[in-house]
Amino acid sequence: MSTNSVGEEQQSGLVLRGVGKDLGGRTIVDDLDLVVAKGELVCLLGPSGCGKTTTLRMIAGFLNPDVGTISIDGEIVTRVPPEKRPTAMVFQNYALWPHMSVFENVAYPLKLRRTPKNEITARVHEMLELVNLMHHEKSRPARISGGEQQRVALARALVQRPAVLLLDEPLSNLDAKLRVRVREDIREIQQRLGITTVIVTHDQDEALSISDRVAVMNSGRIEQYSDPTELYRSPATRFVGGFVGAMNTLDGELRGGADSTVAVVGGVTVPVDTPATPGTAAGDRPVSLGVRPENVLLGPVEAGASAKIIRSIPRGHFTEMVIELATATGEPTELRAYLDDRSPIARLGPGDAVGVRLHSVLSYDQDGRLR
Amino acid sequence: MPVSTMVTKIARQVLTVIFVVALLTFIVGPLLWLAIRAFSTSWTYPRLLPDGWTLQWFGRVFDDPQLFSSIRLSIEFAITTLIVSSVICLPAAYAFSRFDFPGRRVFLIGLFATNAFPKTGLYVALAALFYAFNLMSTFGGVVVVHLLGTIVFMTWIPAAAFASVPRSFEEAARDAGGGRLRVFFTITLPLAMPGILVALIMSFLASFDEAQGTYLVGAPEFYTMPTEMYSLVLNYPRQVAAVFSILLSIPSVVLLMLVRKHVMGGQLAEGFQIR
Numbered sequence: 001m002s003t004n005s006v007g008e009e010q011q012s013g014l015v016l017r018g019v020g021k022d023l024g025g026r027t028i029v030d031d032l033d034l035v036v037a038k039g040e041l042v043c044l045l046g047p048s049g050c051g052k053t054t055t056l057r058m059i060a061g062f063l064n065p066d067v068g069t070i071s072i073d074g075e076i077v078t079r080v081p082p083e084k085r086p087t088a089m090v091f092q093n094y095a096l097w098p099h100m101s102v103f104e105n106v107a108y109p110l111k112l113r114r115t116p117k118n119e120i121t122a123r124v125h126e127m128l129e130l131v132n133l134m135h136h137e138k139s140r141p142a143r144i145s146g147g148e149q150q151r152v153a154l155a156r157a158l159v160q161r162p163a164v165l166l167l168d169e170p171l172s173n174l175d176a177k178l179r180v181r182v183r184e185d186i187r188e189i190q191q192r193l194g195i196t197t198v199i200v201t202h203d204q205d206e207a208l209s210i211s212d213r214v215a216v217m218n219s220g221r222i223e224q225y226s227d228p229t230e231l232y233r234s235p236a237t238r239f240v241g242g243f244v245g246a247m248n249t250l251d252g253e254l255r256g257g258a259d260s261t262v263a264v265v266g267g268v269t270v271p272v273d274t275p276a277t278p279g280t281a282a283g284d285r286p287v288s289l290g291v292r293p294e295n296v297l298l299g300p301v302e303a304g305a306s307a308k309i310i311r312s313i314p315r316g317h318f319t320e321m322v323i324e325l326a327t328a329t330g331e332p333t334e335l336r337a338y339l340d341d342r343s344p345i346a347r348l349g350p351g352d353a354v355g356v357r358l359h360s361v362l363s364y365d366q367d368g369r370l371r
Numbered sequence: 372m373p374v375s376t377m378v379t380k381i382a383r384q385v386l387t388v389i390f391v392v393a394l395l396t397f398i399v400g401p402l403l404w405l406a407i408r409a410f411s412t413s414w415t416y417p418r419l420l421p422d423g424w425t426l427q428w429f430g431r432v433f434d435d436p437q438l439f440s441s442i443r444l445s446i447e448f449a450i451t452t453l454i455v456s457s458v459i460c461l462p463a464a465y466a467f468s469r470f471d472f473p474g475r476r477v478f479l480i481g482l483f484a485t486n487a488f489p490k491t492g493l494y495v496a497l498a499a500l501f502y503a504f505n506l507m508s509t510f511g512g513v514v515v516v517h518l519l520g521t522i523v524f525m526t527w528i529p530a531a532a533f534a535s536v537p538r539s540f541e542e543a544a545r546d547a548g549g550g551r552l553r554v555f556f557t558i559t560l561p562l563a564m565p566g567i568l569v570a571l572i573m574s575f576l577a578s579f580d581e582a583q584g585t586y587l588v589g590a591p592e593f594y595t596m597p598t599e600m601y602s603l604v605l606n607y608p609r610q611v612a613a614v615f616s617i618l619l620s621i622p623s624v625v626l627l628m629l630v631r632k633h634v635m636g637g638q639l640a641e642g643f644q645i646r
Contacts, residue, residue: 082545091539095542113548
């Protein structure tokens with residue numbers, strides 16, 4: 001780690017160092033480092049089986065790491081059982097106890113701590129007001145909606161005043177409309193309380209929209225850990241580029257200087273306006289290029305490399321075009337482009353010819369790392 | 372409506388009625404006969420109703436110290452069996468539902484073994500063992516016999532009940548600050564309670580109705596209601612046996628009424644679906 005890691009660790013809410021976990025003979029989490037600053041909201045983003053939930057469960061204490069240490073607010077908690085950790089978790093299925101009312105669910109953690117009765121009532125009410133559920137305090141969890149159950153689970157976690165709040169796929173059981181609102185609610189409450197938060201999700205939209213930083217995980221490792229803008233603009237690996245947002249991947253390389261760069265794909269040169277990674281591709285090593293669909297610019301034939309429209313898919317506020325680049329080798333190369341509906345190109349259909357230019361091209365080496 | 376469908380419809384209704392009547396005759400009929408008999412002075416063929424009505428047979432049962440003590444003894448055995456069985460079987464049931472240990476399936480299936488053998492054969496082998504351990508004609512010996520009949524109920528049904536409590540409920544409680552025992556008693560146990568209640572009732576009835584083994588091990592020291600029935604049928608007026616049968620069935624009926632909701636809810640069926 002960097003030289004300032006000691007200082008960083010002191011003001012960090014949550015620190016994982018070299019954490020690894022094998023389950024059933026398979027390495028699930030592999031030598032993982034993660035530092036979450038106090039009051040920061042971090043999403044662990046990745047496909048199923050990437051180890052994100054296992055990581056969360058190790059932070060909560062339900063699993064013991066095979067190697068590595070976990071510390072919260074400077075204190076090592078690697079072997080501390082879940083009931084003694086300053087963490088509180090919101091489970092994917094909310095895990096509200098059906099034999100208790102909403103009030104009793106939220107009061108349970110306080111009862112365990114032998115909090116005086118009037119203080120319990122006050123704090124539970126405060127939490128239920130925060131999540132806007134006072135009117136349901138006597139209801140059973142089964143009688144309220146999924147979104148409300150989620151808020152009860154959140155209240156039950158927050159009432160413990162945890163040092164770290166953990167949420168496991170908090171929005172996956174809600175319908176699409178509600179999801180956007182709830183994630184904004186979660187973000188707002190998190191910021192108001194300034195609570196260190198880790199959210200596990202496989203939804204990149206969710207991760208990008210509410211996180212301070214996103215850790216993209218793949219096969220038990222963190223591929224990239226950066227803020228959402230950086231993550232989207234310069235994905236550190238080809239995997240991240242493909243997982244966060246859409247990405248065209250082309251076999252080819254960048255050539256030329258700073259002002260007249262071209263991408264060479266299948267023997268054809270495609271003009272590039274601004275490469276995201278400056279400089280030319282070094283050596284003869286085969287590389288691949290990544291371009292976001294919104295950075296594939298379509299224009300008149302003479303304005304770029306020639307291509308043919310294969311499909312045009314209306315997407316509401318924009319049009320998605322699938323085009324085929326005419327390569328010298330004859331091997332078809334498909335690209336996806338997003339077009340403003342007002343563009344004249346958007347009115348073209350399958351079979352029509354267009355000219356292609358690229359913008360913000362990323363080049364990756366053979367290991368899939370950003371050059 | 373075509374005539375043929377009407378005919379099948381009527382035929383089906385007629386068959387249903389016949390079936391229900393047959394069912395009532397063979398199930399409710401004997402019970403009704405028993406009930407009437409318990410209140411009759413005498414009931415001689417070919418009269419449709421008893422010759423006269425009386426409560427004297429009830430008085431006779433309650434006045435007979437031996438019969439009355441057998442009632443008390445039956446209840447004592449049943450309650451003791453329940454307590455011992457709960458202490459032994461409920462933790463085992465929890466283990467079956469939560470932990471995957473070597474031989475788990477063998478044990479689970481093995482618990483059925485006591486029910487797979489003919490009871491009498493089992494008890495003869497058991498008697499040999501009991502003589503060696505001086506358990507013959509002891510209270511403990513009878514409890515052991517009763518335990519055997521409850522083990523399947525008290526492990527399989529609660530195991531399924533525990534298994535139906537999602538792990539995340541327990542995890543959420545631990546996360547909230549509860550130690551393992553605390554979580555078990557405040558979350559897992561209350562949620563598994565309906566299933567456990569069913570198991571307790573099945574076990575109570577199994578113990579309450581156990582006759583063969585109790586007779587073999589308990590006689591002549593301990594006569595419970597079912598073992599008393601043997602001598603009642605032979606030595607007393609038939610009406611006394613009828614009264615006794617009714618008394619014997621009261622706990623079953625009362626308990627089943629109490630938990631009808633849970634039993635009907637398929638808890639029992641679910642109990643035997645654990646893998």
